[in-house]
Each structure stands twice: as structure tokens, then as C-alpha cells.
Amino acid sequence: MRKLLLAVMLTGLTSTAAAQTKIEVLARTCNTCHGTGGVSAGTSMPSIGGLPREYLKRVMKQWKYDERSSITMGRIVKGFSDDEIDALAAYFASREWTPTPQKAAADALAAGEEAVRRVCTDCHGMKGGDPDIDAPPLDGQWGKYMAIEVEKYLSPEFKMPHRRMGKAVTEVKATEAEAAVRYFGAQGR
Ligand code: HEC
Numbered sequence: 001m002r003k004l005l006l007a008v009m010l011t012g013l014t015s016t017a018a019a020q021t022k023i024e025v026l027a028r029t030c031n032t033c034h035g036t037g038g039v040s041a042g043t044s045m046p047s048i049g050g051l052p053r054e055y056l057k058r059v060m061k062q063w064k065y066d067e068r069s070s071i072t073m074g075r076i077v078k079g080f081s082d083d084e085i086d087a088l089a090a091y092f093a094s095r096e097w098t099p100t101p102q103k104a105a106a107d108a109l110a111a112g113e114e115a116v117r118r119v120c121t122d123c124h125g126m127k128g129g130d131p132d133i134d135a136p137p138l139d140g141q142w143g144k145y146m147a148i149e150v151e152k153y154l155s156p157e158f159k160m161p162h163r164r165m166g167k168a169v170t171e172v173k174a175t176e177a178e179a180a181v182r183y184f185g186a187q188g189r
């Protein structure tokens with residue numbers, strides 16, 4: 001009986017360890033584009049290490065079930081089970097968010113700061129590092145990537161299901177939204 005119990009326990013252990021190894025192997029395939037540990041080398045590729053777990057799960061499942069447009073990610077996540085998506089979300093959420101502060105012209109920063117104070121700070125915090133529960137951190141995220149995302153929220157051809165964020169970008173001029181994301185991209189911790 002004791003032997004049987006031990007065997008059962010060992011099998012349990014091995015399969016947990018195997019599952020963990022499998023996720024690490026899967027996560028390594030993300031590094032090609034998102035950088036080691038999910039810290040991207042830029043500029044149109046987002047950092048994903050340290051994004052909130054619920055956000056990671058949500059966007060990956062929206063891609064998988066065709067509820068959110070993408071250029072690349074839809075194809076990638078369709079190959080994963082929901083459990084694998086949850087495990088990947090837990091894996092990247094357990095890392096620390098690492099901003100990559102980028103240089104920007106002083107006038108763009110000033111215009112960006114003004115737009116952020118007027119519209120974006122409510123949900124992202126003044127420097128992008130104090131997000132609402134359903135928003136990702138934007139401090140030191142890549143500015144070029146964020147500008148592309150803003151275009152998607154504004155464009156009817158792209159399915160971006162978050163209505164409040166979609167509405168927020170219509171409350172500033174396109175040049176102000178661009179300046180705002182440059183301002184967020186310039187922030188460090
Ligand atoms: C071939 C390059 C490539 C690979 C490999 C890749 N991604 Fe992506 N990822 C992208 C691109 C490009 C985007 C921007 C969305 C889009 O258009 O697809 C993105 C966006 C994301 C985002 C959204 C980030 C944000 O701030 O909203 C998450 C999360 C993500 N990827 C997770 C992953 C995970 C997890 C893996 C590994 C299983 C992975 N990606 C592998 C290219 C890639």
C-alpha cells in the first residue's frame with residue numbers, strides 16, 4: 001500500500017515537473033520576438049515579462065477565439081490549449097516588469113505629458129506605471145509598438161474589444177496620442 005502511494009506521488013511529481021518544463025520550452029519560443037524573459041529589444045515588438053496575469057490570459061484567448069485582431073499572435077496562440085495559455089500567462093506574469101526608457105524630443109514629451117494628464121492618467125497613471133486592473137503597464141514599453149496599437153484601437157478594420165480604451169483614444173488628436181505613447185515610452189522606474 002505504501003509503495004503504491006509512493007508510486008502515485010512520484011508520478012504526480014513527475015507530471016508536474018514535466019508540465020513545467022513544457023511551459024519553459026514553449027516560453028522560450030516567445031523569446032525570439034519578445035526578448036529573453038519577455039524583455040523586448042524593440043522597437044515594434046512589445047515587452048511581455050511582468051504584464052498582469054489576467055491581461056495576458058485575456059488577450060491570448062481573444063486572439064485564439066478570433067475576438068481580437070493581430071498580425072502575428074493569432075496564428076501562434078491557435079496552436080495552444082487554454083491550459084497552456086493560462087500557464088504561459090502565469091509564467092510571464094511572474095517576471096518583473098522591466099521598462100526600457102527611450103529618448104524623445106522635449107516638445108513631444110511636453111505635448112505627451114499634457115495629453116496624458118488630460119485623458120490617459122485616469123486608467124494608466126501619469127507615467128503609465130500605475131494601471132487599472134484591466135490595463136497593462138506602459139512605462140518604458142516600446143513607443144513604436146504602442147503607436148501601432150493606438151492605430152488599431154482607432155481603426156474600424158481592427159477588432160479591439162476594449163470599448164473604454166477604444167473611446168479614450170478618440171478623445172485626443174492623433175498627434176497627441178502619438179506624443180502620449182512617446183511620453184510613456186520615455187519613462188523608467
Ligand atoms: C514571430 C514573432 C512572435 C513570436 C514568436 C511571439 N510573438 Fe507575441 N507578439 C508578436 C507581435 C507582432 C505582437 C503584436 C500583436 C500582433 O500584431 O500580433 C505580439 C504581442 C504579444 C502580446 C501582447 C502584448 C501587449 O502588451 O499587449 C502578448 C501577451 C504576446 N505577444 C505573447 C506571446 C507569447 C506568450 C509568445 C510565445 C508563446 C509569443 N507572444 C510569441 C510577435 C510574436
Ligand code: HEC
Pocket residue numbers: 046115116119120121122123124132134135136138141146147149150160161162164165168169172177180181
Ligand atoms: C478608461 C480607461 C483608459 C483610458 C482613459 C486610457 N486607456 Fe489605454 N488602455 C486601457 C485598457 C483597459 C487597456 C487594455 C485594453 C485591451 O485589453 O485591449 C489599454 C491599453 C492601451 C495600450 C495598449 C498597450 C499594449 O501593451 O498593447 C496603449 C498604447 C494605451 N492604452 C494608451 C493609452 C493612451 C495614449 C491613452 C490616453 C490618450 C489611454 N490609453 C487612455 C484603459 C484606458
